[in-house]
Amino acid sequence: MCWWYSDAAEFRLRAREFLVDGLAAGQRVRYVGSAPEAVLTRELDGVTELAEALRDGTAQVRSLAEAYPGGSVVDPDEQVAVYARATEEAVADGFTGFRVAADATALVRAPDQLAAFLRYEHLIDRYMSENPMSAMCGYDRSELGDPAVAQLACLHPQTNVRLAGFRLHAASDRTVALAGELDMTNRSLLDSALDRVDLAADGGEMVVDAPELAFIDHACLLRLAGYAERRGVALVLRTDWPGASRMAQVLGLSRVRVERAA
Amino acid sequence: MTIDTTLDGFVHPALFYRSDDEYLAALVPFVSDGVAAGQPVAVAVPGPRLSVLRAALSGVADRVTMIDMAEAGRNPGRIIAGVLRRFADEHPGTHVRIIGEPIWPGRTADEYPACAQHEALINAAFTGRDLTIVCPYDVVGLDPHVVADARVTHPLVWEADSRYPSDDYAPERVIAHYNQPLDGRADAVAMTVTEVNQITEARRFTTAHARALGLAEERVADLELIATELVTNSLIHATGSCVLRLWRHGDHLVCEVRDAGHLSDPLAGRRPAPGDQPFGRGLLLVNELADLVRAHTTPTGTTLRALLRLVR
Missing domain, CATH: 3.40.50.300 (P-loop containing nucleotide triphosphate hydrolases)
Structure with missing residues (x-):
């Protein structure tokens, strides 16, 4: 999930809760931030479960400043590989999984950083949908403008901002999940989100699972259909919102199949 | 013969x-x-x-x-x-x-x-x-x-x-x-839409009032599309704001959008969907979904009215 904060103390509180929940579920947990590791460790002070876990290695801290020098652009594939290894190690060490709480503000300040990070977001999302890893990303809203916030928020399955109006994220079985409302308000945001996610299409179809889709206008539906078309596949949209099948029928969209949501 | x-x-x-x-x-x-x-x-x-x-x-x-x-x-x-x-x-x-x-x-x-x-x-x-x-x-x-x-x-x-x-x-x-002025209605509820980021709110306004006026649940999605496409069309093609109005007229719900634009192409919304562009089907969709569409257009203003039957 992604969490937008205006006060760093508020994010630390949420992150500690998230990590303690992970410990309770038998996971190895990691806290990531911009500050040096000694400072990050102190930020976790006062929580008994975390203090104990830090001592025996069940909880870890990592500094972004050490992993990523200022202004670094994330290498999406490499960063997913890092977390995949950490998850595999945690499972090999007998944990039920791996959980990360990270303040990622420092990684999305510049446009080139943001573009790479958005791609990483989708890849890690895909990884997490199929592996025992979970993550909470924090962003300082006062440092990032609304366009950046919206671009990040729409790619997260769960978020505490509604700026984007929709969410597009990886789901199980190589499908993609779409939720919320899509119209001219967020049409260009949908375009850029589709560019980031670079959806895989298996078996001649691109399946978009959308049980929480509340509205999509014709231009946005055609954007999705065109995205599938350019990859030479048909679009399968799984939604119970009746407008989608009405549109596909009356507009004669032969390459769009609307099914009931599972 | x-x-x-x-x-x-x-x-x-x-x-x-x-x-x-x-x-x-x-x-x-x-x-x-x-x-x-x-x-x-x-x-x-x-x-x-x-x-x-x-x-x-x-x-x-x-x-x-x-x-x-x-x-x-x-x-x-x-x-x-x-x-x-x-x-x-x-x-x-x-x-x-x-x-x-x-x-x-x-x-x-x-x-x-x-x-x-x-x-x-x-x-x-x-x-x-x-x-x-x-x-x-x-x-x-x-x-x-x-x-x-x-x-x-x-x-x-x-x-x-x-x-x-x-x-x-x-x-x-x-x-x-038959391009006749469509008179305003005193009992209509109205919302002025000036910016793209009001489209979602306009849709919620529409569905809330439509349900109150008795629109069957099975037609709500049709009306959501009709109101959204009419308002979107106005914001794209007309200058300034448009006014969205709803009221009951006999056995019909009326959804009207009035703007300062001109619908110069009388066949707009009546041609089959063009195959190659990912937009431009708004009025076609409104025509397909509504039970009646009435229009009045002049170089200084256009009124489009979509009617949906309230009773079967």
């Missing part, structure tokens, strides 16, 4: 009939000659007329596409794209025959102006095509002014004993005549 088996190019007659016998005397040969010539034939007439024709066409009925115009063409604004072009475009390279009866005695005063404009627009929509669309008019049941309009919207008239060009043919006159 001579039977014309050599229809060629675009032929658009009004057929004036005074009885079932006259109806069948003209239309049964029209259909069976077409079938005999291997031409595709569609019959799009209201249900009771369909029964009359089907019984008389027993030998060839299975080779004719039968469409209930009272359903498919309830909103006359969708007949060109959804009925006539849909059938014609499925059969390229041959002369196509269609019976299209969009006007019958049960048409309401709200519907009629849109029906007349539709009949007039068929001419521009099919110029240069190879098909015949014969439009039957029940001259006993219809008002004389409707029959007079048919002479203006059709280049040819077929009657029981004669077929002749219409001296009154001037379809643009009917389009202009």
